[in-house]
Amino acid sequence: MKTTIFISRKIPEAAIGILKEAGFAVEINPEDRVLSKEELLAGCRGKDGLLCLLTDTIDREFIGQMGQLKGIAAMAVGYNNIDVAAAAEKGIPVSNTPGVLTDATADLAWALLMATGRRLPEAERYLRAGEFKSWGPMLFLGGDLRGRTLGIVGAGRIGTAVGARSRGFGMKIIYTDPEKNRILEEELGGRRVELNTLLKEADFITLHVILNEETRRLIGRPEFKLMKKTAYLINTCRGPVVDEEALVEALQSGIIAGAGLDVFEKEPHIHPALLTLPNAVLLPHIGSATIETRTRMAVMAAENLVAMMKGERPSNLVS
Numbered sequence: 131m132k133t134t135i136f137i138s139r140k141i142p143e144a145a146i147g148i149l150k151e152a153g154f155a156v157e158i159n160p161e162d163r164v165l166s167k168e169e170l171l172a173g174c175r176g177k178d179g180l181l182c183l184l185t186d187t188i189d190r191e192f193i194g195q196m197g198q199l200k201g202i203a204a205m206a207v208g209y210n211n212i213d214v215a216a217a218a219e220k221g222i223p224v225s226n227t228p229g230v231l232t233d234a235t236a237d238l239a240w241a242l243l244m245a246t247g248r249r250l251p252e253a254e255r256y257l258r259a260g261e262f263k264s265w266g267p268m269l270f271l272g273g274d275l276r277g278r279t280l281g282i283v284g285a286g287r288i289g290t291a292v293g294a295r296s297r298g299f300g301m302k303i304i305y306t307d308p309e310k311n312r313i314l315e316e317e318l319g320g321r322r323v324e325l326n327t328l329l330k331e332a333d334f335i336t337l338h339v340i341l342n343e344e345t346r347r348l349i350g351r352p353e354f355k356l357m358k359k360t361a362y363l364i365n366t367c368r369g370p371v372v373d374e375e376a377l378v379e380a381l382q383s384g385i386i387a388g389a390g391l392d393v394f395e396k397e398p399h400i401h402p403a404l405l406t407l408p409n410a411v412l413l414p415h416i417g418s419a420t421i422e423t424r425t426r427m428a429v430m431a432a433e434n435l436v437a438m439m440k441g442e443r444p445s446n447l448v449s
């Protein structure tokens with residue numbers, strides 16, 4: 131009997147090729163959309179392996195009904211959508227795709243930093259609306275980056291890569307992390323500080339933590355109050371790390387200067403007030419959205435799944 135795999139949405143062909151070459155029978159959600167819980171359950175029923183995305187909720191209830199699975203491969207570095215403990219109880223290994231999306235995500239964090247600090251979307255909207263009548267000495271003034279302080283919350287792979295990109299811009303780095311980060315300190319002159327110090331001192335605060343119960347709403351009303359009025363918050367990790375209601379208040383009342391967001395608390399729902407705020411730059415979770423990166427992520431997920439189907443330890447086991 132052939133090993134059977136379910137893929138919850140269209141992914142790069144290279145990954146599907148790997149699964150087929152391994153001799154697996156592969157079924158893919160034919161529609162390019164997130165499946166409902168029932169549809170996902172139906173797709174996985176009787177299958178040996180699942181290749182899923184961060185938009186699929188793989189909770190205890192789902193796992194309770196899918197005890198036959200021999201492996202779940204997430205095509206994402208973050209796996210907060212999967213109840214890894216519940217899977218482990220059933221003996222189902224779970225894998226993710228770390229490392230391969232570091233540069234793309236760091237690039238996007240940097241793009242948001244530039245876009246907020248220099249008000250690019252606002253300026254572009256103005257031009258497209260036919261408002262650009264002449265160069266103006268006071269038109270869309272932003273702030274210099276040189277000499278400003280970049281505050282990195284979570285100095286893992288992506289946080290470190292964001293720090294490395296600040297080199298050419300002449301920024302100072304401070305960061306929070308349970309561990310000392312050699313690259314940020316020794317190569318980039320960064321300083322490890324407590325979160326409250328970072329919030330008080332940084333001009334740009336960029337979030338790079340994993341979402342768990344400790345980091346959920348890590349940035350809320352008290353934290354916004356510590357920030358400079360001129361500070362910008364950049365979030366490319368997970369939406370629930372920020373209390374979105376508190377963020378809206380902070381942006382509306384000038385507690386902070388602006389925010390660049392690629393992720394949202396109740397994705398894909400966007401807080402309606404955010405949509406009206408000119409000092410918020412909003413993107414539809416595209417941190418890793420380059421052809422090369424998404425291909426690498428899909429291939430890595432497929433390779434992990436092949437290993438799990440053979441009863442081997444995948445390279446990127448998270449459970």
Ligand code: DGY
Binds near residue numbers: 184205206415416417
């Ligand atoms: C991830 O892999 O966790 C990212 O959010 C996808 O872009």
